[in-house]
Amino acid sequence: MMKKIKNHINKVAEEMWPISTWYESRYLAIYYFIFMILCPVYALITPAIQLFNTNPSIFWELAKHPIAISAYRISIVTAFYAAIINGIFGFLTAWVLARFKFFGRNVLDTFIDLPFALPTAVAGLTLMTVYNPEGPLGPLLSKLGIQIIFSRLGVFMAMLFVSLPFVVRTVQGVLQGIDDSIEEVAWSLGASPRDTLQYVLLPSLFPAFISGITLAWARSIGEFGSIIIISSNSPFKDLIAPVLIFQHLEQYNYIGASVVGSVLLFFSTILIVSVRLLAAYLQKFSIKNTYKSW
Structure with missing residues (x-):
């Protein structure tokens, strides 16, 4: 009986989505990925690789320059703190939007997507307007001795602003997909x-x-438009790697921009892959503990 049902499902699937069409779609997706992702990455790292092969000492001089090291550190560390803070409050926001009904919920849900639609330069201008000494929060922050614009704290606030929707939307979608009956079964079993x-x-x-x-x-590490407006872009103070790349390009130093961009790309890739592997391991560990507990 099960075999007949399976054959019927496969037949219906083939009628709706022919195998030839599936293969064409697969290759179309691969070609699109190559064109949109791999080609730009190849163009970025090619000058850096050529420099490394021909004159590695200059490559390492550019890659390990004190200003570049400082820019890497500020970008990666500040982005990490912003991701952690948004992870906490983004999770709470997603929980509230998915589980509670209240006045203004739809408005809040709509405004969560604002950083997606807002140009990053406009986001920087908005933050500059809010936090400058003459802005709505400027006098209060000045009395407290807190300076946000033209400082590393401004970089942090810009990263918070642009990256919040990524946490909210990712968690909210899963929350809304969880069937309420799962919780009811757990309660009925005495949980x-x-x-x-x-x-x-x-x-x-x-x-x-x-x-x-x-x-x-990852989004915070790559942020540029808002940070170049709200920060002073001074080395060793609040200069981030994307802005350093822009400064190299302004000076027509394409090799320097390629080297810094390649190093940042390498670090970002290692970090993302490491976090995903850690998440997969922790998920398996959590599932094992869940079974043991029940």
Whole structure:
């Protein structure tokens, strides 16, 4: 009986989506990926690789220049802190939007996507307007001795602004896809709300949560438009790697821009892959502990 059902499903699937069409779609997706991702990456790293092969000492001089090292550190570390903060508050925001009905919920849900649609230069101008000494929050921040614009804190605030939707939307989509009956079954088996959250919901949400943080981290590392406006772009103070690349291009130093961009690309790739491997391991560990607990 099961074999007949399976054959019927396969037949219907072939009628709706022929195998030839599937192969064509697969190759179309591969070609699109090559054209949109691999070609620009190849164009970026080619000058750096050629320099490394012909004159490695100059390559390492550019890659390990003190200003470049400082820019890498500021970009990666500040983006990490922004991703962690957005991970916490983004998770809470996604939970509220997915689980509660309240006045203004649709408005809040709409405004979450604002950083997606807003040009990053406009985002920088908005933050500059809000946090400058004459802005709405400027006098209060001045009394507290807090300076946001033209400082590393301004870089942090810009990264928070542009990366929040990545966490919210990633977690919210999974939350809305979880059937309420799963929680009801857990309660009927005697699980407390805390146990239901810990052993039923969190294992399902954990991969999405880590993916959201990773996307927020990667987005923050690559942010440029808002940060170049709100920061002073001074070396060793608040200069980030994308702005350093732009400065090299302004000076027609294409080799320097390629080297810094390649190093940043390498670090970003290693970080993203490492986080994804860690998330996969922790998910398996969490599932094993869930089975043992039940």
